[in-house]
Amino acid sequence: MIKFEFDVTASSNGKVINCHVCLTLNSCEHNECRICQSKLHSRNKHSLQNTIALLFTGFLFYIPANVMPIMYTNLLGQKTGNTILGGVITLWQQGSYPIALIIFIASVLVPIGKMIALAWLCYGVATDRFSSYQKHHTLYRLTEFIGRWSMVDVFVVAILVALIQMGNLMSIYPGVAAIAFAGMVIATMLAAMTFDPRLIWDPVNAKSDLNQIKNQK
Amino acid sequence: MQHHPLQSNAHQSLESETIACHECDLLIHLPPLAEGHKALCPRCNHVLTQKRRNARDKVFAFAISAIIFLVFSLPFDFLSFESKGNARIVTLAESIESLSLYNFESIAILIFLTTILVPGIFLLGLVYVLISLSVNKMYRHTQKIAKFLFSLLQWNMAEIFLIGILVSFVKIASMAKVNFGLSFFAYVLFIIFLALTVSNLDRFQFWRWVKIHIDQNQPNLSQLKDRGV
Secondary structure, three states, rough: OOOOOOEEEEHHHHEEOOOOOOOOOOOOOOOOOOOOOOOOOOOOOOHHHHHHHHHHHHHHHHHHHOOOOEEEEEEEEEEEEHHHHHHHHHHHHOOOHHHHHHHHHHHHHHHHHHHHHHHHHHHHHHHOOOOOHHHHHHHHHHHHHHHHHHHHHHHHHHHHHHHHHHOOOOOEEHHHHHHHHHHHHHHHHHHHHHHHOOOHHHHHHHHHHHHHHHOOO | OOOOOHHHHHHHHHHHHHEEOOOEEEEEEEOOOOOEEEOOOOOOEEEOOOOOOHHOOOHHHHHHHHHHHHHOOOOOOOEEEEOOOOOEEEEEEHHHHHHHHHHOOOHHHHHHHHHHHHHHHHHHHHHHHHHHHHHHOOOOOHHHHHHHHHHHHHOOHHHHHHHHHHHHHHHHOOOEEEOHHHHHHHHHHHHHHHHHHHHHHHHHHHHHHHHHHHHHHOOHHHHHHHOOO
C-alpha cells in the first residue's frame, strides 16, 4: 500500500481545474487543456437539469416498453403478442428459472432501480441531504456500470427474429416495445453519463479543510 | 532548465505529481508508481491509475487480435436454426439486418453500432494512436482520436450481445436445434480480446504516453501553455 498525502480539492483550490478528457491539471486561467485542447469545465454543465430531463424521457419510454408487446409470435397462422413480463412468466412456467431471472432483472428491475437511484442522487445533491458521501458515490457507480446490460432484451428479440422465419409455420417478428425499450436504455445511459459524481462531494469540497477530510476518514 | 524541456519532463515524472481525482475532484500527490501498483483515491476509492507490466505492448497485441477476430466474425455462418425440416443459416450481418424486414431499421442500426462499429472504431483508433506513439511520429489525427477513444467505450455492447445470443439460444433450444457457426466462435474470441484490451488499458497511463509523445514532438505547445500549475 502506498500512503497518500492529500489536502484540498481542485475546485476549492481556486487555482486549478481538471481536464475531463486527459485527466491533466490545468491552471484556471485557461479555457482549453494544455495537453489535449479540450474545453475545460469544473463540473458538467447543467448536470442535474440534463439528468432529470433524460430520466423523465427514459420513464416515458419505460411505460410503452412494458405495456406494448416486444415481439409477436406467429404459430400456425395464430398471431400472439408477447410483453416483457409475459415472456418472463412463460419462461418461469417452462422451468427455465435462471433465464427468467436474468430477463426479469435485466429488463424490469435494473431500469426501474436505476431511474429511482438517479432520481434519488439528483434529489440528494440538490437538497444536500447525504449522510454518507461514499455510499452514494458507490450507488452512482453501480447505476453507471449496470445501465448497458438492460439492452439484453432487445438483442434477444433481434436474434429470435433473425432465426425463426418459417412463414406461417412459426415466425417471430418485433414489436413497438423494442424501440421504446431501446429508447429507455439510451435515455437512462445518457442520464447516468450527464450526472456529475463530483456534485455528490461538493458539500465536502466546499469546506475545503484538510482536517475535516481527515476526520471523516 | 528551460533549454531542456525533455529533461525537465523526465525529471518531473520521477517525483510525485499532483492530480485531481476524476470522480470526486480531490487533489492528490501521486507518488511514482512501480509496475503492478494501483492507486486508489483515498476519499472515494476511485481507481486513479493502475500500472501494469508491459501494458502498452499487451494493449497493442490484444487490440490487433480483437480486430482480426472481428473481421473473421463477419463472412462465415454465425448461427443456424433447424426445426421440422426447415433450416435457416444467418451471418452476423444478416442476424442484425433481419429486423429491417419489419421496418425496424432503427433498432438494426442501433445494434450494428453498439456491437460492431463502435468497438471496431475504438480498436482501430487505439491501434492508430499506439502505432503513432511507437514510431514516435505525430500523425495528423493522433490527438483527435485519443480524445474520443474513451467516450466510445461507454457505448460498446458486444459482450451484452453475446449474453443476448445465449439467452435466445436457451429460449429456443427446446423447440429447435441451434448450431453455432465459425463466425460465432470468432465473435466470442473478439469479445475476449476486447475485454483483455480494455482491462489492460488505463486512461491515466494512456494519456501519460500521449503527453510524453506530444512533448517530444511539439515541445513549445505544452511549455507555453503550462503556467501556474
